[in-house]
Amino acid sequence: MTLRLGDTAPDFEQDSSTGKIKFHEWAGDSWVVLFSHPADYTPVCTTELGLTAKLKPEFDKRNVKALALSVDPVESHKGWIGDIEQTQKTVVNFPIIADADRKVSMLYDMIHPEASATATVRSLFVIDPQKKVRLMITYPMSCGRNFEEVLRVVDALQVADKYTVATPGNWKQGDDVIIPMSVQDPEVIKQKYPGGFKAERPYLRMTPQPGK
Template identity: 85%
Template sequence: MTLRLGDTAPDFEQDSSIGKLHFYEWAGEAWVVLFSHPADFTPVCTTELGLTAKLKPEFDRRNVKAIALSVDAASSHKAWIDDIEHTQHTVVGFPIIADEDRKVSALYDMIHPEASATATVRALFVIDPAKKVRLMITYPMSTGRNFDEVLRVIDALQLTDKYTVATPGNWKQGDDVIIPLSVQDPQVLAQKYPKGFTAERPYLRLTPQPGK
């Protein structure tokens, strides 16, 4: 199965480090970061899951839940969590899906045969409360993910869902944003962007971030 942006994220029931998990019920009305890792007790994955655990306050502030996955068993996940917590000095407060039958990996196309016929690559999905896929990033097995970028994109998605704006390259919280080309009426411009805007070109109009 090939997922694309805007598709409905597949629902599933699967064992996990916290027991049987029904994905939609677990997600509730939150945003979700679902990410896979190649295997338990591996160094890059250990650092990634430790970093995710430390980011819990940032995820909470954005109404985001994290959930990891690999094709190892739940018993392996539980033993590995102990290692993660001791070596990364944190508490793993999110579940790890035990995808031994590769069911979820197939639903989300997480196994890329030319990279590995059995292990999942470093796939990451951001899923909104309506269960729509909003972001997909795939990293090679040898490269740890940049979770600062994941938070940055979630900020951008939540901002552009709330206001009629787009975000420029390298945008971060507090930076100016872009007025979409679909907004041309002067009265609408004045209503939506009361702080005004600067136009480098007719198609490139920057305005202060709304809500700041």
């Protein structure tokens, strides 16, 4: 199965470090960051899960739930969590899916045979409250993810949804945003973007981030 942006994220029921998870039910009306790691008791993954745990207050502000996954069994996850907490000085406060039968990995195309025939690559999905896939990023096994970028892109998606804007390269919360070309009515522009706008070109209209 090939997932594309805008697709409904596949539902599943699977064991995890916190018990059985029925994905759509568990997600509720939250955003979800679902991310896979190649294996338990590996160094890069240990740092990534530690970072995710430390960012829980930031995820909470954005109505985001984190959900990790590997093909290791529940008991392995539970043992490894102790290592993560000791070495990364944090508390693992999110579930880790135990995808021993690779059911979820196959649904989300997390196993790339040319990288590994059995382990999941570092796939990451941002899923909105309507269960739509909004972002997909895949890293190689050797490269740890930038979770500050994950927060940044969640901010960008949420601002775009709320205010009908696009965000420029390297945008971060509070920076100017772009009025989409689909918005042309002057009255609508005046209402939606009260800060006015600066047009470098007719197609490039920058406006202060609404709501700030």
